[in-house]
Amino acid sequence: MTARALINVPRKAKRGDVIEIKTLISHVMESGFRTGTNGKTIPRDIITSFACTYNGEEIFATQFYPAVAANPFVTFYTIATDNGTLAFTWIGDNGFEVTQEAKIVVE
Amino acid sequence: MEKRLRLVAPALAIVLAAIASLAFAEIPLSQRRSGYEQMSREVKAMQDDDTSNPASLSVLDGEALWTRREGSAQKSCADCHHDAETSMRGVSARYPAFDAAKRRPLDIEQRINLCRTEKQQATPLPFESRDLLALTAYLGKQSRGMPIAVISDDDTKPFIEAGRQIYARRQGQLNLSCQNCHDDNAGQKLAGVELPQGHPTGYPLYRLEWQSLGSLQRRLRNCLFGMRAEPYAYGADEYVDLELFLMWRARGMTVETPAVRP
Numbered sequence: 500m501t502a503r504a505l506i507n508v509p510r511k512a513k514r515g516d517v518i519e520i521k522t523l524i525s526h527v528m529e530s531g532f533r534t535g536t537n538g539k540t541i542p543r544d545i546i547t548s549f550a551c552t553y554n555g556e557e558i559f560a561t562q563f564y565p566a567v568a569a570n571p572f573v574t575f576y577t578i579a580t581d582n583g584t585l586a587f588t589w590i591g592d593n594g595f596e597v598t599q600e601a602k603i604v605v606e
Numbered sequence: 607m608e609k610r611l612r613l614v615a616p617a618l619a620i621v622l623a624a625i626a627s628l629a630f631a632e633i634p635l636s637q638r639r640s641g642y643e644q645m646s647r648e649v650k651a652m653q654d655d656d657t658s659n660p661a662s663l664s665v666l667d668g669e670a671l672w673t674r675r676e677g678s679a680q681k682s683c684a685d686c687h688h689d690a691e692t693s694m695r696g697v698s699a700r701y702p703a704f705d706a707a708k709r710r711p712l713d714i715e716q717r718i719n720l721c722r723t724e725k726q727q728a729t730p731l732p733f734e735s736r737d738l739l740a741l742t743a744y745l746g747k748q749s750r751g752m753p754i755a756v757i758s759d760d761d762t763k764p765f766i767e768a769g770r771q772i773y774a775r776r777q778g779q780l781n782l783s784c785q786n787c788h789d790d791n792a793g794q795k796l797a798g799v800e801l802p803q804g805h806p807t808g809y810p811l812y813r814l815e816w817q818s819l820g821s822l823q824r825r826l827r828n829c830l831f832g833m834r835a836e837p838y839a840y841g842a843d844e845y846v847d848l849e850l851f852l853m854w855r856a857r858g859m860t861v862e863t864p865a866v867r868p
Contacts (some may be wrong), residue, residue: 503666503667505656505657505662505666506657507655507657521655521657521658523658523660523662523663524663525660525663528817569660569817569818570660570663570817572652572658572660574658
């Protein structure tokens, strides 16, 4: 099944407000250190990076490592500056790439 | 000496009887607490906000499966049941429910698979498979906030009773019963963990230890492992009877599906 992401961005904010952004994505985050029932190592399959842009400008970025739990949840803050689009991108092993957007109205 | 013993013996018998009756007392309805109430602030926050509850991702999967045509009948659940928000409202809250054809209760997973095999003419979904969990979570969500209301009548009573007997029976290498932990010692610590009363209010739920969604049967399997008893096979009658008893024991409590547990 395709990866699912849930994004929580306030639909509206006042200019200058500090807003909280929450993101959640479905991913097994297989560490690469576990052994399967056949005795073989289960290959690593993780998300390696996550970034958020606000009207094209990067406002948050982070890297993930094998110790991060399944279905990573990331929350961070930014200042509401303008109307526009927040874009979220997760990149990982085996060509994993998901981008999702959210709109915000700033008054 | 002999005289004293004669006095002590009845006193001891009374004390023992008191302990025994305490040990087998069911938790009064008004004192039942969901496992939710024992969780840390952070884990509660995860369950409370759908956008931080990882089980929401499975609910979305379930919503997609609801409208997918399956099997040689090429029918989707929605083709027959239409909008789940109305047709499935309150349904999970009264499962396991008695099935007249099978002459026994079915849990919600078995009920879904019955529609898969008989109405969609598709293969049943394996227990704990991603798709079955997703559909169960999606249906369960339609009962969220509603009171648990399994039916106790002439049909179901023998099965509730069978479940109660498994619940009360000591088993496994540690010679423990479910009741020993979840009635007699609920609220006490087992290693670092506070023993919950063991109510099935949130299933299927996202368990942080599992890093995934899991069914009530998976939870029961875990407890049986903990007791060093032999777990039943998935779908076994014993599990369904236990599920029915647990739901009956939790009657009137609020459905939290899909919940989060540590």
